[in-house]
Amino acid sequence: MALIIDWLVQGFQMLLVLALCPLLIGFVRKVKARLLRRRGASVLQPYRDLRRLLLKEVVLAESASWLFRVVPYLVFSAVWVAAALVPTFASGLAFNWTADLIAIVALLGSARFFLALAGLDVGASFGGIGSSREMMIASLAEPAMLMMVFTLSLLAGTTQLSSVAQYLLTDGVGLRVSLLLAMLALFIVAIAENGRIPVDNPATHLELTMVHEAMVLEYSGRHLALIELAAALKLTLYLSLLACVFTPWGMAEAQAGWSAYLLGLLAYLAKLAVGGFLLAVFETGIAKMRVFRVDEFLGAALMLGLLGILLLFVSRSL
Amino acid sequence: MPLYWFLGPLAGLLGVGCYALVGSRRPRSDAIVYGISFLCSVLALGASLTHLLTAPAASTLTLPLGLPWSGVHLRVDALSAFFLVIVNLGGAVTSWYGLGHGRHEQAPERVLPFFPAFLAAMNLVLLADDAFTFLLTWEFMSLMSWALVMAHHRQAGNAHAGYVYLLMAGMGTMALLLAFGVLAGADGGYHFADMRAGLLSQQAAALVLVLTLVGAGSKAGLFPLHVWLPLAHPAAPSHVSALMSGVMTKVAVYGFMRIVFDLLGEPAWWWGAVVLALGAVTAVLGVLYALMQHDLKRLLAYHTVENIGIIFIGLGLALAFQANYLNDGAALALSAALFHVFNHSLFKSLLFLGSGSVLSATGERDMERLGGLIHRMPWTALAFLIGSAAISALPPLNGFVSEWLTFQAILISPELPQWLLKFLVPAVGAALALSAALAGACFVKAFGITFLGRPRTPAAAQAEETDTRSLTALFVLAALCVLAGILPGLVIDALAPVVASLNGAVRLAAQASQPWLTLVPLAEAKNSYNGMLVLLFIVFSGFLSALLIHRLASRDARRGSAWDCGFPDDNPAGQYTAGSFAQPIRRMFGSVVFQARERVDMPAPGDLRPARMTVSLRDPAWDYGYLPLIQVVNTVAGRLNHLQFLTVRRYLTLVFSALILLLLGLAIWR
Known part of the structure; x- marks a missing residue:
């Protein structure tokens, strides 16, 4: 029975992140629009966009290879698997032992690797510019993310995300300098990896802001829908990760019972809403930076992460 | 497995090398040479795998050759059996590749005699059990690979590459010779068993460590001794490049492990710090060098430098743990390093063989003149893609597993008490993470520019898919990359006797008994990873989404010209x-x-x-290391030049005063 419940929770979690992620995007867009004193589209607009894209035919460039057609599915499933392994409303997921935090980071890396390859596949200049910049950003963001992972696992004694969440939830960790540094690092990485302002602008197709949008410029129809969905999943994943690690309150423990699960779900929705709201406020309040300033921004994240680990190597109580 | 099982294949390899000396001009001689090399490698591979998996006691043999008072001592134990597996697996695959690829060789008489001899030499280094045999076979290995580097000696730059390689190899062998001299001590016990039993003072042991780092490190490609490697590896024919990069660097790692972990005795903690720092610098600089290259084979060669750095990070951690008697941590770090040795031999051989296919199909190594090959060479492209993803440490392939293990070893290192290590290890962890991310960028570039996009030259546009034998070799390696990635527990169990033999009988827990074949290196931390399930999940959700979308939404596709923001450019030079x-x-x-x-x-x-x-671009290793050194040597040589033009009287005076000085020195020292 316990096993069945665990599997059910895991399955529900997989569907939950998939179902929620367009809503999160719509919510962030709505808040941004309201902050700019526009009315904005409905929060359900991303769902309509996805449906429209899914029903359209795909137009492939003549120089596109089989890789171009496979990559959307690969990227989507890698990100989905990664998102399914981040605890949202309940810790102790049934398959949490399959991949730990390092593996989740690397799964996102796989998705990025193949998307960057797809950007080069057609042989148009915009795809290349996007791939090249995406890999530049990743070359600093991924180590910074790993530094954050190290900080957490040095504190909790494990790299298993569910165990980390359990530890932070129950053991009264309190305020730690290293955790604060790790949170800042993760926040910066989340901004960069999801292509938000100030690193990239998800709302424009202007050449100078083009990273993610340029990379996927040649995609259309269902392929584009999958890639947009994967991007939304990735944003949800990062917000869930921030919520699960730094604000674990309300999350249900393993086999806690239905009421705890419901409470956890409500808490998770509230955390996502707050996270999305803060993201929109941050994005509205800051200007896009030049591409070659991004390395300083991300270098700061790397250094903060490294500092966090150094503190933990020196003393376990910092 | 008794040792004489290896002697047959070795004799076969040397014999076919001798045949090729006289018969390489005959038709079909390449089939004979590569065929026999393949058979011998497979036999030796079987023998070494059996030895590794059954883990019997070490088997020794003394041949009445070589120095009259010692003979040639051979021995196979767990460590050499593991590296024998790597050498002979690489040998078998590259020989098979050679069966197809060898037709393209312009000057077979410059390749065929040396190829089997090179394989035999690498086997012999691993079997050697005394310093004399080791150094002799090591030098034989260097010379044979040098001959193969010089196979196309008329091409621009190859003669220079061979010259630099010969100098560095000579210096490395000299350093190893001195290291063995210190190890043998005044009594001169050159048998490895005598060295193992001998006790060295701390200073002497430190000297041996430094000499071994120079000797084995220059062969492996540690920064700043790597300079010959990106010159020499690409210059050789591609299947030889695969052997040199994928396999010979591992023989160098074997040399380092044999001396430092086996012969030298108990390590001091700072050895770990030195090796860790060198490994981290090598890893980051290696991948940065690789990113700057446009020549596909040179990019791969520089990337070998990075991977050697990762291996040495694992070895350095193991030394640090061992010095503090934390043998569980050392077992984890050693397993990580050995696993990466195995992985790198797979994917680097795969990538070099793939680049060889590209080279023979287009005649180009310069990526700026390739592109679009995925359309013309789809199978080569697929194998190269698997290799690229594996080397970029992407799950669920094998490169990720060894990096994951190295990260796990770093995460338990706060237990190390020394302060220097407490500061160094996190920095090394950051360097490792940085090099892994940069490796991803590097291989997006290598695969994306070479195989994707539109062809940049007519040669690339008219490339033909390579032959089936070469493709088989590529796909055997690709399949092994996938298998080692999804079943890492089996590899770790096979490595366990090696780890135990170097680590005071402490090894990782048996992995094969874990449920779902999950990898759980340290039971108490409960860190686990299951590549098979990750692969299954990805395949399942990918197929599920494809099925649902094709059934319920749309499945139409139309071909049109590229969008490119409305201004598609027909000229392929406009690509990135x-x-x-x-x-x-x-x-x-x-x-x-x-x-x-x-x-x-x-x-x-x-x-x-x-x-x-x-x-x-300026190369810091040349600018700050070698060029000043060359200048000093030239200046000194210029100053001493006039000594060649003295009169007989002066020469006699010089000889006489040298004699007096030496006698004086002896008198004072006594």
Whole structure:
């Protein structure tokens, strides 16, 4: 029975992140629009966009290879698997032992690797510019993310995300300098990896802001829908990760019972809403930076992460 | 497995090498040489695998050859059996590849005699059990590979590559010779058993460590001794490049492990710090060098430098743990290093063989003149893609597993008490993470520019898929990359006797008994990873989404011209190139490390000549290491030059005073 419940929770979690992620995007867009004193589209607009894209035919460039057609599915499933392994409303997921935090980071890396390859596949200049910049950003963001992972696992004694969440939830960790540094690092990485302002602008197709949008410029129809969905999943994943690690309150423990699960779900929705709201406020309040300033921004994240680990190597109580 | 099982294949390899000396001009001689090399490698592979998996006691043999008072001692134990597996697996696959690829060889008489001899030499290094045999076979290995590097000696740059390689190899062997001299001590016990039993003072042991780092490190490609490697590896024929990069560097790692972990006795903690620092610098600089290259084979060779750095990070951690008697941690770090040795031999051989297929199909190594090969060579492209993903440490392939293990070893290192290590290890962890991320960028560039996009030259547009034998070799390696990635527990169990033999009988817990074949290196931390399930989940959700979308939404596709924001450019020169892909990273890291400078020569308005951009890079290893050294040597040689033109009287005076000085020195020292 316990096993069945665990599997059910895991399955529900997989569907939950998939179902929620367009809503999160719509919510962030709505808040941004309201902050700019526009009315904005409905929060359900991303769902309509996805449906429209899914029903359209795909137009492939003549120089596109089989890789171009496979990559959307690969990227989507890698990100989905990664998102399914981040605890949202309940810790102790049934398959949490399959991949730990390092593996989740690397799964996102796989998705990025193949998307960057797809950007080069057609042989148009915009795809290349996007791939090249995406890999530049990743070359600093991924180590910074790993530094954050190290900080957490040095504190909790494990790299298993569910165990980390359990530890932070129950053991009264309190305020730690290293955790604060790790949170800042993760926040910066989340901004960069999801292509938000100030690193990239998800709302424009202007050449100078083009990273993610340029990379996927040649995609259309269902392929584009999958890639947009994967991007939304990735944003949800990062917000869930921030919520699960730094604000674990309300999350249900393993086999806690239905009421705890419901409470956890409500808490998770509230955390996502707050996270999305803060993201929109941050994005509205800051200007896009030049591409070659991004390395300083991300270098700061790397250094903060490294500092966090150094503190933990020196003393376990910092 | 008794040792004489290896003697047959070795005799076969040496014999067919001798045959090729006289018969390489005959028709079908390449089939004979590569066929027999393949058979011998498979036999030796079977023998070494059996030895590794059944883990019997070490088997020894003394041949009445060599020095009259000692003979040639051979021995196979767990450590040498593991490296024998790597050498002979690489040997078998490259020989099979050679069966197809060898037809393209312009000068077979310069390749065929040396190829089997090179394989035999690497086997012999691993079997040697006394310093004399080890050094002799090591030098034989260097010379045979040098001959193969010089196979195409008329091509520009190859003669220089061979010259640099010969110098570095000679210096490395000299350092190893001195290391063995110190190990043998005044009594001169050159048998490895005598060295193992002997006790060294701390200073002497430190000296041996440094000499071994120079000797084995120069062969493996540790920074700053790597300079010969990106010159020599690409110069050789591609299947030999695969052997040199994928396998010979591992023989060098074996030399380091044999001396430092086996013969030298108990390590001091700072040994770990030195090896860790060297490994981290090598890893980061290696991948940065690789990112700056446009030559596909040279990029791969530089990337070997990075992977050697990762291996040495694992070895350094193991030394640090062992010095503090934390043998569980050492077992984890050693397993990580050995696993990466195995992985790198797989994917680097795969990538070099793939680049060989590209080279023979197009005649080009320069990525700026390739592109679009995925359409013309789909199978080579698929194998190369698997290799690229594996080397970029992407789950669920094998490169990720060894990096994951190395990260796990770093995460338990706060237990190390020394302060220097407490500061060094996190920095090493950051360097490792950085090099892993940069490796991803590097292989997006390598695969993306070479195989994707549109062909940049007619040669690339008219490439033909390579032959089936070469493809088989590529796909055997690709399949092994996938298998080692999804069943890492089996590899770790096979490595366990090696780890135990170097680590005071402490090894990782048996992995094969874990449920679902999950990898759980340390039971108490409960860190686990299951590549098979990750692969299953990805395949399942990918197929599920594809099925649902094709059934419920749309499945129409139409071909049209590229969108490219409305202005598609028909000229393939408008695509992103290798140089432009690496430009952001060159600006970020290269401006510091390589003093990268971009100079734009923009013609004045009305002037019709094209604008030009030139990029200049400086190599710190040459600028600050070798060029000053060469200058010093030249200056000293110039000063001493006049000694050649003295009169007989003066020479006699010199000889006489040297004699007196030596006698005086002896008298004072006594």
